[in-house]
Each structure stands twice: as C-alpha cells, then as structure tokens.
Amino acid sequence: MTGLFSFLNDYKKIEKPVINVIVTEFFIQLINATFMNILPLYMAKMNYSEEEIAWFITFRFIGVFSLALPIGKFIKGKKLFPFFYLSAIGVPLFGLGIVFAIYFKISWLMYLTLVLWGASFTFMQIPISPFILRNSAKHNHTAAIALSYTTWSFGGILSGVLIAVLHFINPNIFSEQNILILFSVMGFAGIYFLTKTKFDEKVVEVNTQNTNINAKTNWKLIFKALFPTLIIATGAGLTIPFISLFFEKVHQLNAGQFSIISAIASVLVAFAAMLVPRIKKNIGYKIAIPSTQSLAVISLIALATTQYYSQYSIAVYIAIICYLIRQPLMNMAGPMTTEVVLNYVGKNNREITSALTSAIWSGSWVLSGLMVNLMFGLGYQFANIFLITSALYAVGVFMYYLLIVDYIKREEKGLIES
Numbered sequence: 001m002t003g004l005f006s007f008l009n010d011y012k013k014i015e016k017p018v019i020n021v022i023v024t025e026f027f028i029q030l031i032n033a034t035f036m037n038i039l040p041l042y043m044a045k046m047n048y049s050e051e052e053i054a055w056f057i058t059f060r061f062i063g064v065f066s067l068a069l070p071i072g073k074f075i076k077g078k079k080l081f082p083f084f085y086l087s088a089i090g091v092p093l094f095g096l097g098i099v100f101a102i103y104f105k106i107s108w109l110m111y112l113t114l115v116l117w118g119a120s121f122t123f124m125q126i127p128i129s130p131f132i133l134r135n136s137a138k139h140n141h142t143a144a145i146a147l148s149y150t151t152w153s154f155g156g157i158l159s160g161v162l163i164a165v166l167h168f169i170n171p172n173i174f175s176e177q178n179i180l181i182l183f184s185v186m187g188f189a190g191i192y193f194l195t196k197t198k199f200d201e202k203v204v205e206v207n208t209q210n211t212n213i214n215a216k217t218n219w220k221l222i223f224k225a226l227f228p229t230l231i232i233a234t235g236a237g238l239t240i241p242f243i244s245l246f247f248e249k250v251h252q253l254n255a256g257q258f259s260i261i262s263a264i265a266s267v268l269v270a271f272a273a274m275l276v277p278r279i280k281k282n283i284g285y286k287i288a289i290p291s292t293q294s295l296a297v298i299s300l301i302a303l304a305t306t307q308y309y310s311q312y313s314i315a316v317y318i319a320i321i322c323y324l325i326r327q328p329l330m331n332m333a334g335p336m337t338t339e340v341v342l343n344y345v346g347k348n349n350r351e352i353t354s355a356l357t358s359a360i361w362s363g364s365w366v367l368s369g370l371m372v373n374l375m376f377g378l379g380y381q382f383a384n385i386f387l388i389t390s391a392l393y394a395v396g397v398f399m400y401y402l403l404i405v406d407y408i409k410r411e412e413k414g415l416i417e418s
Contacts, residue, residue, distance in 0.1 A: 010143045010277040017199040018136050021084055021128065022148050027190030028091050028124055029155035034183040035095065037244045037262055038163070041255050042176035046102055050245065050376045057241050058369030059111050060118035064362035067122045072355020079201050080127035080134070084194055090120030092187035099180045118362070125358045129338055130350045134202045146276040146335040153270035153331070159183065160263025167256030176255060218345065222353050224406075225341045226360060228399035233361045235392030237368025238385050239300070243323070246382045250307050251316040261320055265327040272328035276335045285340055285404045289333045293397040296330035297390050299323075304386035330393075337400060343416050344407050 043053045075083065097113035100106075132144045162183075166174035174182075247253040247261070279288050303322035306315045338357075345353045375385055410416050 007275055007278050011147055011274070013137075014140050014144050014147065015136050017197050017201075018132055018140075018144050019147075020193045020197040021081070021131065022144070022151060023193045024084055024088050024190035025124055025128060025148060026151040026155055027187050027193075028087055028121070029151045030159055031091055031095050031155075031183055031187040032121070033152065033156040033159040033262075033266070034163070034180065035098075036241065037159070037259065038176050038179055038255060039098070040242070040245050041248065042099075042180060043102060044245070044248075045176055046105075050249075051373050053245070054242070054369055054373040054376060056110065056114065058366045058373075059114040061237075061362035061365040061369065062115055062118065064118045064122050064125070065359050065366060066115075067119050068126060068355045068359035068362060069352075071122055071126050072352045072359075075127055075130070075355075076351040077203060079203055080131040081194075081197070081201050083123040083127050085191070087120050087122075087124035088188075088190040088194060090123070091117060092184045094120055095184035095187065096181060099177060099184070103177060122358055126351075126355045129342060129354050133342065133350065135199075142277045142280055142335065142339060145338055146273050149276075149331070149335045149338075150270045150273045153266040153273060156266030157263050157270065160259040160261075160266060163259040164256050164263065167254075167259065171256065217352055218349055221345050222349055222356065225344045225353065225403065226356055228396050228403055229337070229341070229357055230360050230364065231392055231396035231399060233364035234368055235389040235396065236361075237365035238372055238392075239389040241365070241369070242372065242382070242385075246307075246386075247319070250310050250382055251319055253316070261323065265324050268324060268328040269331045272332035273335060276332060279332075280336060285336055286401075286408065289336050289340075289404060290397055290401045292329045292333050293393070293400065296326050297393045297397065299326035299329065300386060300393065301390045304383045304390065307381055307383035333400075340404060340407055344403070344410070346416075 040053050040057070043056065044050075048056070071083075094113050094117035098110065098117060101109035101113050128148055129145060132148060133141060136144045163174075163179055166179065166182075244255075244258050244262075247258050253261070299322045303319055303326060306319040306322070309315050341357070342350050342353060372385060407416065
C-alpha cells in the first residue's frame with residue numbers, strides 16, 4: 001500500500017489474537033465514548049444540576065481507582081485473557097444499570113452501578129498493554145499499542161456519526177436515554193471476538209534473563225516514570241468530562257451537533273495515532289512527544305478563552321477549530337508515552353505500572369471532579385477551569401521531556417528492556 005495510507009502497512013503483521021482483543025476493546029470504548037458525551041446531557045435533561053453531574057461522574061473513577069493496584073499485583077505472572085471477558089460483560093451490563101438508576105432516580109443504585117461500571121473498565125485498561133508486549137513480536141509493539149489507543153477514537157467516530165444520524169431521524173425516539181441504552185446493548189458484541197480467539201497465551205515473557213516475576217518492585221523507577229502522567233491526568237480530569245457541557249452551556253450546541261464535532265475529532269485522533277509508528281521512526285520520542293503536547297496546550301488555551309467573547313457568532317467556530325486541533329495533538333502522544341514508560345520501568349514492573357497508570361488517571365479524575373464540583377459551586381466559569389488544565393498540562397509536558405532525556409541515557413547504557 002503506497003501513498004497517503006501507506007502507514008497502514010505497519011499494522012498488517014500484528015498477531016490475530018492481539019487484533020481480536022483490540023476489537024473487543026473497541027466495543028468497550030464505543031460505550032465509553034457515548035457515555036462520556038451523552039451522559040452529562042442526559043442527566044441535565046433529567047434536571048440534575050452541574051454540581052450533581054460533576055459529583056456523579058467522579059464515582060466512575062472511584063471504581064477504577066479502588067481496584068487498579070490490587071489488579072496490577074494480582075495479574076503479574078498470570079494469564080491476562082480471562083480478564084477481558086469480565087470487561088466485555090461488565091461495561092455494557094452496568095451501563096444499562098446506570099441509565100435505569102438515573103431514570104428512576106435511585107441514588108444508591110446510581111452510585112453503585114457507576115462504581116461497578118468504572119471497575120469493569122480496569123479489566124481491559126490494565127492488562128491490555130502488558131498483554132500486547134507479551135504476545136506480539138518486538139517489531140509490532142509500537143503498532144499494536146497505537147492501534148489499541150485508536151479504539152477510543154474509532155469508538156468516538158462510530159458513536160458520533162450514529163448519534164448525529166439518529167438525532168436527525170427523530171430526536172424524540174432517539175433521546176439521550178435511548179441512545180445510552182442502544183449503545184450499551186451494542187457493546188455486548190465484543191464478547192463474540194473473544195470467543196473466536198484461540199491461542200496459547202504467553203504468561204512469562206521470553207528473554208527474561210535479568211527478570212524474575214518475583215523480583216522486588218523498583219518503586220523509585222516507577223514513580224519517576226509516572227510523575228508526568230500524574231500531572232497530565234489531574235489537568236485532564238478538570239476538562240475532558242465537561243467538554244460537551246462547555247459547548248452546550250457556552251456555545252449552545254445540542255447533543256446532535258456536538259456529536260458531529262466529536263466524530264470529526266475522533267477521525268483526526270485515529271489518523272494521528274496510527275501515524276505514531278512512522279513519527280517515532282522518523283523523529284523519535286524526544287521531539288515528537290513534547291512538540292505535539294505543547295501545541296495541544298496552546299489550542300486548549302485558545303478554546304477556553306472563547307467563553308470571554310461567546311456573544312459573538314465567530315466564537316463557536318473558533319472553539320470548534322481549537323477543539324479539532326487539540327484532540328489529535330494531545331492524544332497521539334499517548335501510544336508513545338505508554339511505550340516509553342513501560343520500557344523505562346522494565347519487564348518486572350510493567351503490570352504494576354499499568355495498574356498505577358489507571359489508578360493515577362482515575363484517582364486524579366476523582367480529585368478533579370470534586371474540584372470542579374466545588375468550582376462550579378463557587379461560580380467559576382468553564383474558561384477558568386480549562387486554563388488551570390492548560391497550566392497543569394504545560395508542567396506535565398516539561399516533565400515528560402525530562403523523562404525522555406533520562407530514557408535515552410538509560411538506553412545508551414543498555415538499561416532499557418524492550
């Protein structure tokens with residue numbers, strides 16, 4: 001394959017079992033993308049306040065946070081494939097439970113189902129990268145991790161397009177509630193691809209000359225690798241769950257309109273993420289990661305400030321353009337930072353590092369959700385909150401740069417296991 005889509009050649013040799021697991025991840029992310037965009041709007045339609053929505057959303061991340069570290073310790077040296085079944089069943093099942101609880105306003109069930117829904121994600125989130133590194137050839141690692149990252153984007157594309165079409169056909173029949181139910185049911189399709197996967201999973205990685213699964217965890221190395229993630233995740237939690245509300249409250253875009261924008265952004269994110277193997281090969285981590293993230297920070301600042309002149313019609317167009325620029329730039333760094341971090345900590349620390357990554361994202365988003373709840377209550381504007389995110393992102397980008405510099409030094413000394 002030549003020309004514009006020649007980068008697809010990088011993905012042809014990925015092992016079939018890995019592909020099937022990534023397809024299952026896609027169906028889980030299809031639900032995730034739909035709930036991320038539509039759940040706040042559905043709750044608003046059900047007369048929940050912005051503070052209540054922010055508080056409710058944090059409970060999803062409590063589930064992930066509470067289970068991440070125990071799961072990371074438990075899966076070390078064990079088969080990972082069975083955990084994907086738990087995620088493929090739990091995410092759509094508890095998604096339906098969330099909608100039921102909101103509709104009938106059963107508070108205790110709302111919190112319970114959202115915690116369990118978030119917990120179900122951990123059974124895919126935590127094992128997926130270690131699974132890829134165990135069960136794919138070294139030359140396929142970057143492509144497989146990048147493809148795994150694109151499942152969020154492709155899920156967002158399909159979700160956005162279908163929601164926009166359904167909303168156009170009949171917004172009353174395909175209400176926010178019915179859309180959430182429909183996509184939850186569609187998510188069960190991921191189970192099919194797991195049942196079609198027959199292979200001998202690798203449990204102990206090959207070439208573990210200097211690695212023992214019972215060896216002591218290097219916490220100092222792990223903390224150093226994950227500190228930039230902690231900063232970035234804290235900032236992201238202040239913004240990402242509330243993007244759809246920003247466009248609705250500030251720029252008066254409805255669910256159908258925002259879904260179109262979200263779908264376009266997802267296309268750009270997917271395309272950018274799939275270019276990652278080529279970008280890594282041509283310019284390396286040291287330039288690729290900080291440059292893309294820095295441009296994303298600038299775009300977020302421009303997006304946030306549109307609230308200050310939202311009374312002018314041009315503001316919404318500038319906000320949309322900034323959002324479409326920010327999304328691919330920030331997300332395309334994800335596969336590269338994941339590979340850097342997991343190689344930096346070494347084979348003995350990968351499972352626990354993957355678990356801690358999920359715990360950091362979830363814990364930071366819980367904290368951020370509580371902060372947003374407080375800031376909404378104090379009358380903070382979306383712009384102020386998003387600008388705080390931009391400042392945190394800037395610090396995180398610099399910390400990633402320092403990590404990459406140290407990564408290169410350790411690689412030259414032969415201390416990096418890949």
